[in-house]
Amino acid sequence: MKIAIQGIPGSFHYQVALDYFGTDAEIVSYRIFEEVAKSVRLGNADFGVMAIENSIAGAILPNYELIDRYELFVKDEYYLPISHNLMALKGQKIEALSEVRSHPMALLQCKKFFSQFPSIKMMDDVDTASVAKRIAEEQLAGVGAIASKAAAEIYGLEILASDIQTVQNNFTRFIILQDTRSKSDFTPNKASLKITVNNEKGVLAKLLTLMSERGLDLSKIQSIPVMEKPWEYSFFIDTQFEDYGQYQQAISEINKRFGEVTVFGEYLNRK
Ligand SMILES: O=C(O)C(=O)C[C@]1(C(=O)O)C=C[C@@H](O)C=C1
Incomplete structure (x- = not known):
């Protein structure tokens, strides 16, 4: 079974795909949500996973439009608790960072934390984990990522601050997408x-x-x-x-x- 997501191992979409479909599923990574929608529509993936709303940052409006335009069906929903962590190369101090990069939704969820560090620029990037990967591969000093603990472990970065989301109790609602309406053996509510x-x-x-x-x-x-x-x-x-x-x-x-x-x-x- 193929599952389309935006993001790479260590991203929250990856976590949801694993939690929902199990480790046997083949997770196919895309850089943008539109490619996920297209892949499900064209039958290149059996299902797609897409974040639709976060309890701090609000709705991801363009994703509603994608579901509509690609005529996709919502099979299910999934709520993931989200813990964000600031990470960088080993030995770096927060004060030495000039920028922090992450998915725009993740940056929004951590705005309050970074108000203490006005010299750190907050920059949009493709997904949380791919920034962690790039920092490690290119040994980028002075750059931080906001991502999951799993991302820090996978890419060998050091966590400089944990649970930096504005409200500790932080959830993202994801939807599971498919290209046709399947028969269900339950009564929907x-x-x-x-x-x-x-x-x-x-x-x-x-x-x-x-x-x-x-x-x-x-x-x-x-x-x-x-x-x-x-x-x-x-x-x-x-x-x-x-x-x-x-x-x-x-x-x-x-x-x-x-x-x-x-x-x-x-x-x-x-x-
Ligand atoms: O970049 C990631 O790790 C994602 O899975 C994306 C995403 C999002 O699209 O909202 C998922 C959950 C969090 O809300 C932050 C980012």
């Missing part, structure tokens, strides 16, 4: 939807009221621009429910009354 509402007065308020009346609990709502129609929006919605039949009925009602509904996936709530 959570769904990811896109609703493109008709542009009428009060439509969102009415939509949310209907959802609440039909027992659909909103766990996330995110507006995304409709590119072809400036200033019009679609809503990406995650919803939890107890009664699958009632949920299905609500979906067909929303389709009729409010606008087009795309179901990205129906799965089990893992929170």
